[in-house]
Amino acid sequence: MFTGVGTAIITPFDKETNVDYNSLKTFVKYQLDNGVDSLIVLGTTGEAPAIEEEEREKIVNTVVEIVNKKVPVIVGTGTNNVNHVLKNNKLAESAGADGLLIVTPYYNKSTQKGLVEYFKYISERTTLPIIMYNVPSRTGMNINPETAVSIHENCKNVIGVKEASSNISQIVELFSIKPDSLKVFSGNDDQVLPIMSLGGDGLISVTSNVALKSFVELTHSILNNDLEKARKLNNQFMKLNKLLFKEVNPIPVKYAVSLLGLCENVVRLPLVKASQETEKLLKEEMERLNLL
Template identity: 75%
Template sequence: MFKGVGTAMITPFDENEEVDYESLKKFVKFQLTNNIDSLIVLGTTGEAPAIEDDEREKIVDIVLEIVDGKIPVIIGTGTNNVKHVLKYNKMAEKAGADGVLIVTPYYNKSTQKGLVEYYKYIAERTSLPIIIYNVPSRTGINVNPETAIEIHHIANNVIGIKEASSNISQIVELFSIKPDTFSVFSGNDDQVLPIMALGGDGVISVTSNVAPKAIVELTHLLLVNDLPNARRINNNYTFFNKLLFREVNPIPIKYAVSLLGLCKNILRLPLVSGTLETQTLVKKEMERLGLI
């Protein structure tokens, strides 16, 4: 669907905790100006569980209008209710999205067999390419490598996986059995280099909300196997990547984006603004990196 970096976009809110559509427009333009490869709308970083359906539709329409086909736009449509997933997929289709990102069902969870049936059922009912989102720390369930590949073989519009398990051994195993038709994207900014060195296609990134230029450069260097220069950028951003997960995502990145003047540091409950210590560290590191 894309190679390089797809920004897992924040969703801006105003002082009344309403979606700030003007800031959203500015943010998308900022990403395009910095040559981002793709945009991921209404994922974890976009606080999707706290977004109402009418807001979702307007957010997607605005992003697609501004992007105007220049890069792929992928919509997060996953929930733990399959009927809601189908509804959000239809919304994404109607809007003209390029694909959907579907997280494993959380809380009700599943067996591995259930995951195969779940994605097969969804894939049969959408025309869009699907990326599986594997994030066990949030969902309580892991997609085993053989399960991901079985899903792909049964439903060939399931074209890849966002791997945020943090389990490098599992990801190594996935690469050893996956066909060339199945893409693997890092779901963690601190694992971009090892995953892409194994043959990954890129990253769905939190850091690129504020540093799109650097993360684009990093991933594009890795795509041409320029490891020495990729290591240089990776090492320079390692501490910042760590800071962005010092508190629950998107708490630190929302503050970081606000320092660029692209949104206000406002989140919807149950998320709240980060501690003063986190904000101080994030600001200091952004100054060191020349981002502000």
């Protein structure tokens, strides 16, 4: 699908919390201009659950149009209702997107056996390639390594997994049993170096919303076996990564993008703005990194 950095882009809102399509266009151009390898639209960072159906269509269309096939556009279409996922997938197909990011069912959850059935049902109903998304801290459930492999074997268009389990032993095990054809992407900015060292293809990133060039450099260094350079960049951005998750993502990153002048500092419920303390620390760190 891609190697390097895919930015899980924020969805800009105006002060009345309407989707700000102009800012969206500008932000996508900004990402393209700075060398992004892929764009992930309407992920958690894009506040997907707070986006209504009609907005979803317009957002995806807008991004696909601006990107104009320069890089793959991957749409987050997972929900916890299989019919809604199918509907989201159709919309992504119509818009001309290049791939789908589909999280496991959350809240209602499923069993490992149920996961295979779930992804089979979905993958048989779309022509687009799918990246599974494993994020137990949000979903309450895990994709076990054998299950990831089984889904890949049963669903020819499930071609990757975004791993955000933070369980490094599990991730190591996944690499040891998976075929080459199943790609692994780090779903956590701070874990990109360990996961790509294990053989991961790239990072689906929050931090690259505001520090894209360095994360392109970081991920490509690892792809080029240049560990020394990768370590240096990785160490340099660790504090920013940490601050961007000091409150529930995308609360801090929305503020960070607003500091760049690329969106308003506006989130939708159930999210609320970051505390002044978080904002202060974030601004200081971005200044230290010469991002402002």
